[in-house]
Amino acid sequence: MQPAERIAGHFHAYNEEFGRITRRAASHFVKRDxxxxxxxxxxxxxxxxxxxxxxxxxxxxxAAVRREDPRSWSEIKRAYEPIVAGRADSDFYRTFFNSVGRDLFGTVGVDPDLEFCSSSGRSAGRVPLRFHGIDASLADGVRELLEALPFAASLGDFDGAVHKVSAQIGRHYEAYRPSASPESIEVIESLFYRGHSAFLVARLVDDGAVTPLVIAFSNPPEGVRIDEVMLSRADVGSLFGFERSYFHVDLPVVGAAITLLRTLMPRKSIDELYTVLGRAKQGKTERYFALQRHLQTSIDSFVHAPGERGLVMIVFTLPSHDLVFKVIRDRFGPPKGTTREEVIERYRFVFQHDRAGRLVDAQEFKRLRLPRERFMPALSRELLEDAARTCRVDGDDLIIEHCYIERRLRPLNLFLREADPAAAEAAVIDYGNALRDLAASNIFPGDLLLKNFGVTNHGDVVFYDYDELCLLTDCVFRDLPGARSDAGESDEEPGFYVGPHDVFPEQWLPFLAIPAPLQEVFLRRHGALLRAAWWRDAQRADTAALP
Structure with a gap:
C-alpha cells in the first residue's frame, strides 16, 4: 500500500472508531450509565x-517516509488529494494529513508544500431528517414527533410532555409571529447527547421562515422527562457554545449538518460548530484558517487584552477579531506557586472534563507564526523577554512555540463597571450561579476574583483562568476559627494551622471586589457560598456521583 493510501486508511480507522464511541451515547443515556x-x-x-x-x-x-526528506512528503500530498477528494467530510482527511506531517517535520507556521492550507468548503452528503406535518393540530404533530424518539416508551407522562411542547410553541408564535403558525417540523434524526442529557434538534417551518426547536431531555430514576424547550436563536446558540462540552451525535456528514445548524444559528462560526460537535481538531483548523484570512484583510495590531495583567499568562488580542491568545510566562510572580507543567496539565484537564457551560474551551496551538509588524512594540518586547522559552523572532515573523487560543470575553470586573444596573445585577447573580454549576461538576476555580471570569454575548458568566483550578473534592473547606482576643496580639497572620488545600469561604467577600452596590445582590442570592458548610455539602454530592 502506498503511503498516501495508508494515511487515508488510518484516518478512516479513526473515523470508524469515533463513530462507534459516539453511537454508544444513546445506550448510556437510556441505561443511565x-x-x-x-x-x-x-x-x-x-x-x-x-x-x-x-x-x-x-x-x-x-520507511515509507523520512524526517529529513520533505520533498517526498510533497509527492505524497499530491497523491493523497485525489484519494480523499470525493469522500464525505474530505477536509477531515486533509486535517489528519496535516497533523501527521506537522508531527513528522515539526513544521513552524504553515508550509504549503507540505500541508493543505485551506478548507474545500464542500460536503458531499446530506443530513438525515424526519418531517412531521402540522395540519389542523399542533399537538398531533408534536405527538408524532415524540413518538419517534428511541426512548418514547420511557417518557413519563407522555400526554403532559406533548402539552408542554405544544403550549410553548404556541406561546412563542403568539408573542413573536402572531400572524403565522408552524406548517411542519423538520428534525435531525440523530439525537445530540451530552452529560446526563439528550437533545432533539429541529426547526419549525412556516411560509418560508424557520424557527429553531430544541427539546432537552434528562433521565432521572423515575423516567425520561423534558427539562426545557428552546425556541430562540440565543438559547440554542448558547447550547452550542464554546463553554460547553462536546456533543455525541451520529452524523454521517458533519459538514452538511453544520450547514443546516447555521440556519438555526446564523451567527455561529463554523469552527465553533465543528468543535462542539466533537470534531475539535477540525474546529481548530477552521479557526486557524479564519485567523489567517482575517490577518490578510485587516490592518490593526495585536495588543494586550483588556483587563488586569496576569502573573502566569501574557494575554493578547487583535481588536478587530474575537480571539485571545494566552502565552505562559517563563517565571510566575508571587503569590503564584504553580509550575509551567502544572498549568499545562490543568488546561488539559479542562479539555477532557465536563465544562458545565462555565469553562471556556481553550485550544492548544504549537509553532504559531505571526507577522511581527502586527504586534505593538510593548507587547512584542514582553513576549520576547518574559516568555523567551516560548517566543522568538524568525525574520519578519514572531514564532510562538506554544499558546492557547480562546474566544474573547469581556472580563467580569470590567463588565460590572460598564453595564447598566440591571445587566450588572444579572451578571453578579450569574457569577454565583457559575460557582454553583462548577461545584456540581466537581470543579473549584481556585482564584475566584472577578477578573478571572468573563461575560459571553449571551450574558452568561464563564471562567477562563485555569492556573489554580482543581477538583472540588481535593479542597478542604474550613470554618474560620474565632478571632484571637489576647491584647496586643497581631491578627495579620492566622493563629491556627492552614494546610495547602484549606479554603475559608468566610474570607472571600472583601477579596472578590464586588462593587458595593452589588454586594447586597450577591449576598441575597448567594450568601450560602460564603459558608464552608455549603461547599462541604457540594463535595458530598460530588463524591456520591463519582464512578
Whole structure:
C-alpha cells in the first residue's frame, strides 16, 4: 500500500472508531450509565492524537517516509488529494494529513508544500431528517414527533410532555409571529447527547421562515422527562457554545449538518460548530484558517487584552477579531506557586472534563507564526523577554512555540463597571450561579476574583483562568476559627494551622471586589457560598456521583 493510501486508511480507522464511541451515547443515556458515558467522552477526545501517533509510527517503521526528506512528503500530498477528494467530510482527511506531517517535520507556521492550507468548503452528503406535518393540530404533530424518539416508551407522562411542547410553541408564535403558525417540523434524526442529557434538534417551518426547536431531555430514576424547550436563536446558540462540552451525535456528514445548524444559528462560526460537535481538531483548523484570512484583510495590531495583567499568562488580542491568545510566562510572580507543567496539565484537564457551560474551551496551538509588524512594540518586547522559552523572532515573523487560543470575553470586573444596573445585577447573580454549576461538576476555580471570569454575548458568566483550578473534592473547606482576643496580639497572620488545600469561604467577600452596590445582590442570592458548610455539602454530592 502506498503511503498516501495508508494515511487515508488510518484516518478512516479513526473515523470508524469515533463513530462507534459516539453511537454508544444513546445506550448510556437510556441505561443511565453515566460512568460509561464519562469514560467514552475522554476516550473519544484522546483518540485523535493516538491515531495520528500510530499512523506516524507505521510510516516510519516501514520507511515509507523520512524526517529529513520533505520533498517526498510533497509527492505524497499530491497523491493523497485525489484519494480523499470525493469522500464525505474530505477536509477531515486533509486535517489528519496535516497533523501527521506537522508531527513528522515539526513544521513552524504553515508550509504549503507540505500541508493543505485551506478548507474545500464542500460536503458531499446530506443530513438525515424526519418531517412531521402540522395540519389542523399542533399537538398531533408534536405527538408524532415524540413518538419517534428511541426512548418514547420511557417518557413519563407522555400526554403532559406533548402539552408542554405544544403550549410553548404556541406561546412563542403568539408573542413573536402572531400572524403565522408552524406548517411542519423538520428534525435531525440523530439525537445530540451530552452529560446526563439528550437533545432533539429541529426547526419549525412556516411560509418560508424557520424557527429553531430544541427539546432537552434528562433521565432521572423515575423516567425520561423534558427539562426545557428552546425556541430562540440565543438559547440554542448558547447550547452550542464554546463553554460547553462536546456533543455525541451520529452524523454521517458533519459538514452538511453544520450547514443546516447555521440556519438555526446564523451567527455561529463554523469552527465553533465543528468543535462542539466533537470534531475539535477540525474546529481548530477552521479557526486557524479564519485567523489567517482575517490577518490578510485587516490592518490593526495585536495588543494586550483588556483587563488586569496576569502573573502566569501574557494575554493578547487583535481588536478587530474575537480571539485571545494566552502565552505562559517563563517565571510566575508571587503569590503564584504553580509550575509551567502544572498549568499545562490543568488546561488539559479542562479539555477532557465536563465544562458545565462555565469553562471556556481553550485550544492548544504549537509553532504559531505571526507577522511581527502586527504586534505593538510593548507587547512584542514582553513576549520576547518574559516568555523567551516560548517566543522568538524568525525574520519578519514572531514564532510562538506554544499558546492557547480562546474566544474573547469581556472580563467580569470590567463588565460590572460598564453595564447598566440591571445587566450588572444579572451578571453578579450569574457569577454565583457559575460557582454553583462548577461545584456540581466537581470543579473549584481556585482564584475566584472577578477578573478571572468573563461575560459571553449571551450574558452568561464563564471562567477562563485555569492556573489554580482543581477538583472540588481535593479542597478542604474550613470554618474560620474565632478571632484571637489576647491584647496586643497581631491578627495579620492566622493563629491556627492552614494546610495547602484549606479554603475559608468566610474570607472571600472583601477579596472578590464586588462593587458595593452589588454586594447586597450577591449576598441575597448567594450568601450560602460564603459558608464552608455549603461547599462541604457540594463535595458530598460530588463524591456520591463519582464512578
Amino acid at each position: 453515566w460512568r460509561a458515558a464519562r469514560s467514552d467522552c475522554v476516550a473519544r477526545i484522546e483518540l485523535y492524537e493516538q491515531r495520528v501517533a500510530a499512523c506516524l509510527r507505521s510510516l516510519l517503521d516501514e
